[in-house]
Amino acid sequence: MQVSPMPRANQLAVEVATPALMVDLDVFDANVAALSAMVQGTGKTVRPHVKTHRTPRLAARQLGPHAAGVTCATVGEAEKMVASGISDILIANEVVDPAKVARVAALARGASVRVAVDAPGPVKVLAETARRAGVVIGVLIEVDILLHRGGVVSATEAIELAQAMERSHHLRFDGLMAYEGRQRASVPDRGTRIARAYATLAGVRSALIDAGFGVACVSAAGTSTLREALADPTITEIQAGAYALMEPDLAGLGLPFRCAAVVRGTVISRHGRHFVLDAGRRSIGMEYGPPTPLRIEHVGISVSDEHTTIETDVSLPELGERVDLVPGQIRTTFNLHDAVWVARGDQIVDRWPISARGQSS
Ligand SMILES: Cc1ncc(COP(=O)(O)O)c(C=O)c1O
Structure with a gap:
């Protein structure tokens, strides 16, 4: 699956509090x-x-x-x-x-x-x-x-x-x-x-x-x-x-589309072979499976309300580093956020309200 790289935290012109939904x-x-x-x-x-x-x-x-x-x-x-x-x-x-x-x-x-x-x-x-x-x-x-x-x-x-x-x-x-x-x-x-x-x-x-x-x-x-x-x-x-x-799950169909959204989390804990992000089920839709971490080779992932724990054989990211997750279920993910950060390439350009969020009736 091809996934677009999103801007890293040190490239941002604005402060993005995590977990943050971002669209390229x-x-x-x-x-x-x-x-x-x-x-x-x-x-x-x-x-x-x-x-x-x-x-x-x-x-x-x-x-x-x-x-x-x-x-x-x-x-x-x-x-x-x-x-x-x-x-x-x-x-x-x-x-x-x-x-x-x-x-x-x-x-x-x-x-x-x-x-x-x-x-x-x-x-x-x-x-x-x-x-x-x-x-x-x-x-x-x-x-x-x-x-x-x-x-x-x-x-x-x-x-x-x-x-x-x-x-x-x-x-x-x-x-x-x-x-x-x-x-x-x-x-x-x-x-x-x-x-x-x-x-x-x-x-x-x-x-x-x-x-x-x-x-x-x-x-x-x-x-x-x-x-x-x-x-x-x-x-x-x-x-x-x-x-x-x-969604990663749709990749097997050979369609000409790429994943455009990620949830960005911050590393809040790191021990042994695993690290923990401050993004979990309260910010990532899980119905079609767990999210896919970008640019991190991982051997295991588990997601709870506010945490995603990622196990890896390679070196761990530093505390405070940002890691992007491609959600398994995009609809639920958007419905969990008030607004989406909008990026073009590596530049964040705006933040748009998800104004129909929660409008299920
Ligand atoms: C009635 C209806 N049409 C179209 C769609 C769009 O399907 P997809 O998001 O897989 O493109 C949905 C999604 O649930 C739907 O409920």
């Missing part, structure tokens, strides 16, 4: 450009999933000729993105709580908003709330193609939902969405699983078209299924998110 903007921008190049000529678009970093200033950098808007997981994320000036949002989840539906309608006053549905009840609530608010909300029917994370399980259900939307002047049926992500290189029968998932999606789309519905948008995919999604004739819009910051 040059690498981030290169990842965004690499995805744009992959999409070019495919007729598809990207709708980057910003749950990855929950940082509006990073989200804005992901927009461009192939990406008119962003994907959010929650209404709270969407509100922060719209407040920052992003005006084209997909909430790639069902919203069934009437209070949250009212927030979606409020957002639709100032932005183009789409939301996922998979049942008739919430369609009624959405339609009525949009009518009262005097707005139009775009709707994608979610299809369960693999993960059972939500979505209709038959074409008949999808047709019934599309018919229910036809009766409302305040809902616009825009197409389908699905998520088949997390298909890492190590997943057994990966190719067959993805092909089966896409066949399900194609079947539902065909059934809707046969029933007389236009299916303008089919939004799906994550970083791990990027290549397959770009080659698939059904999918029109790619929801990848992790690609912009990357």
Whole structure:
């Protein structure tokens, strides 16, 4: 895996208290450009999933000729993105709580908003709330193609939902969405699983078209299924998110992206063959495994709340020295920090708020 070197402490123009989350903007921008190049000529678009970093200033950098808007997981994320000036949002989840539906309608006053549905009840609530608010909300029917994370399980259900939307002047049926992500290189029968998932999606789309519905948008995919999604004739819009910051676990897929973020820690203890950093699970996401220390050959690593203990056969860093860790799980990592330090090469240039941090409702 190629990982960008981050600036070392003695090169910093400003004081960075550790643990500190840092992003190398040059690498981030290169990842965004690499995805744009992959999409070019495919007729598809990207709708980057910003749950990855929950940082509006990073989200804005992901927009461009192939990406008119962003994907959010929650209404709270969407509100922060719209407040920052992003005006084209997909909430790639069902919203069934009437209070949250009212927030979606409020957002639709100032932005183009789409939301996922998979049942008739919430369609009624959405339609009525949009009518009262005097707005139009775009709707994608979610299809369960693999993960059972939500979505209709038959074409008949999808047709019934599309018919229910036809009766409302305040809902616009825009197409389908699905998520088949997390298909890492190590997943057994990966190719067959993805092909089966896409066949399900194609079947539902065909059934809707046969029933007389236009299916303008089919939004799906994550970083791990990027290549397959770009080659698939059904999918029109790619929801990848992790690609912009990357995770070591995704490296085996041979994608043209590099890890762009680290958590920087300080050596606070060193004895025998191990040293300890002041960064742990309270600042590093661990769901996909422990972080990877940069530039340090290590033979063992363990992470607790505020500590990462690294065992090595080579000489130990000095007390007070800074060590950078590439997080195994980027989404949780960003959600643990209020702000991200922004670097270009070896220069720290800014500090941006992770303003949608904690916005899980
Ligand atoms: C619905 C949906 N779409 C897209 C993504 C992006 O996937 P990735 O971050 O692997 O690119 C996610 C991530 O969890 C997701 O939940």
